[in-house]
Amino acid sequence: MMPQKSFICVLPEYSNQEHLEDIRSEQEHESRIRYTQGAFTIEISETNSFVEDKYSLNLTTARYVVVGSEGSTKNREAMIHHHPHGHRDRHLQFKLQAAHEVIRINLDFLDHEDYIRCIKGFLSVSQKVIAHEQDENSISVDLQKHFFNQHIDGLESERQFLLGKIRQAHQSSRILDNNNDPVTPGRLVSLRSESHLLPFLDWL
Amino acid sequence: MDNQTIKVKSNEEISSVRLTKKTKKMLESMAQGKETHEQIILRLIRTVTDLSKEEGTRIIEKGKLKGTKYQRTHKTIHVETDKNKYSVVCTYNDLAIISMLKKSTYLKNYKPDHLEWELDLEINNIKIGSKNWSDPEKIIQSDKSEYRLIYLICIKDVLEQTFDIQIYEVMTKPDYFTPDRWEKAYQRNGLSMDSFYSDVQKRLR
Numbered sequence: 001m002m003p004q005k006s007f008i009c010v011l012p013e014y015s016n017q018e019h020l021e022d023i024r025s026e027q028e029h030e031s032r033i034r035y036t037q038g039a040f041t042i043e044i045s046e047t048n049s050f051v052e053d054k055y056s057l058n059l060t061t062a063r064y065v066v067v068g069s070e071g072s073t074k075n076r077e078a079m080i081h082h083h084p085h086g087h088r089d090r091h092l093q094f095k096l097q098a099a100h101e102v103i104r105i106n107l108d109f110l111d112h113e114d115y116i117r118c119i120k121g122f123l124s125v126s127q128k129v130i131a132h133e134q135d136e137n138s139i140s141v142d143l144q145k146h147f148f149n150q151h152i153d154g155l156e157s158e159r160q161f162l163l164g165k166i167r168q169a170h171q172s173s174r175i176l177d178n179n180n181d182p183v184t185p186g187r188l189v190s191l192r193s194e195s196h197l198l199p200f201l202d203w204l
Numbered sequence: 205m206d207n208q209t210i211k212v213k214s215n216e217e218i219s220s221v222r223l224t225k226k227t228k229k230m231l232e233s234m235a236q237g238k239e240t241h242e243q244i245i246l247r248l249i250r251t252v253t254d255l256s257k258e259e260g261t262r263i264i265e266k267g268k269l270k271g272t273k274y275q276r277t278h279k280t281i282h283v284e285t286d287k288n289k290y291s292v293v294c295t296y297n298d299l300a301i302i303s304m305l306k307k308s309t310y311l312k313n314y315k316p317d318h319l320e321w322e323l324d325l326e327i328n329n330i331k332i333g334s335k336n337w338s339d340p341e342k343i344i345q346s347d348k349s350e351y352r353l354i355y356l357i358c359i360k361d362v363l364e365q366t367f368d369i370q371i372y373e374v375m376t377k378p379d380y381f382t383p384d385r386w387e388k389a390y391q392r393n394g395l396s397m398d399s400f401y402s403d404v405q406k407r408l409r
């Protein structure tokens with residue numbers, strides 16, 4: 001009599017247990033690591049639904065900026081997820097700062113095992129995004145150690161696997177914009193200016 | 205500019221739907237137990253919604269082969285044993301269509317009684333009293349017998365709700381752990397023996 005079969009639990013294996021939070025509600029379980037310095041927050045979270053086939057691994061940053069007399073929060077988000085409603089395929093999703101745009105990269109023909117490899121690849125790529133944020137925000141704390149344990153170093157082949165899948169998605173026009181239109185090669189090059197997306201385009 | 209104000213009230217308002225006496229009687233004839241008019245309508249709406257979903261459990265026939273492609277559904281069940289009160293989050297196969305086929309005299313030629321199914325109920329989350337939600341594995345480790353009882357209570361509740369039946373053969377704690385009592389209930393209600401073997405008997409070993 002084992003609990004739920006479809007539960008995906010990757011983050012705890014590669015995270016710094018000291019900073020890992022475990023949040024359990026009636027219908028969801030979330031594992032989360034967060035770092036906050038002043039007006040800047042970066043977070044990795046893994047969420048499983050207890051009642052639906054729904055999973056998400058998210059990397060988000062939020063920065064409160066003041067321009068003139070007005071303040072606003074700038075969010076960036078990258079995720080690998082699937083859910084039973086809307087875009088049902090297993091996919092990567094990026095919320096871009098520019099023009100509030102969303103980019104989706106559909107991961108076709110993945111069995112469960114390959115999906116787990118992509119999730120681990122996403123975690124590996126997250127290191128580069130976090131390193132970029134550390135530089136950009138002049139954070140003195142070692143964020144790699146804050147978020148991850150030593151096992152994260154063993155995920156290079158999963159990173160390559162995920163990048164290969166993203167390349168395949170581009171070749172089969174499965175990188176889509178807000179309107180579900182394929183992203184053109186020219187547009188893809190310009191997307192390299194998005195720091196959350198850049199490490200996922202390392203194959204370009 | 206549209207200056208419309210959005211009002212939010214704390215209670216739902218009651219409407220006055222006008223029905224002919226004949227329609228009202230027809231509606232009442234569909235009641236299960238002591239259902240109110242509203243409860244009957246809500247149940248009918250739920251049934252129609254379930255059946256018209258693009259997704260949902262489907263019965264597939266190819267030649268002499270008949271199979272079932274299950275859609276999963278979920279429910280939080282509140283349970284009380286001699287030891288504790290629990291809230292239990294379960295997922296299981298949606299059997300609404302099979303229940304409807306069993307009830308429909310028009311579709312009797314379909315021989316739904318010959319259609320085997322199983323619930324495949326999983327307990328995914330559990331709360332003891334007013335404590336925090338926790339992994340069911342913790343109860344399995346600490347008190348396997350109690351976990352088994354909770355699981356069987358959930359099975360009974362889902363069967364009763366799905367098929368609108370009363371499983372009076374299984375009432376006390378010893379009843380839950382007696383396969384014969386479950387078998388009698390399954391046979392009396394024309395439930396699938398595949399379910400009896402996999403959802404009940406196998407779990408009692």
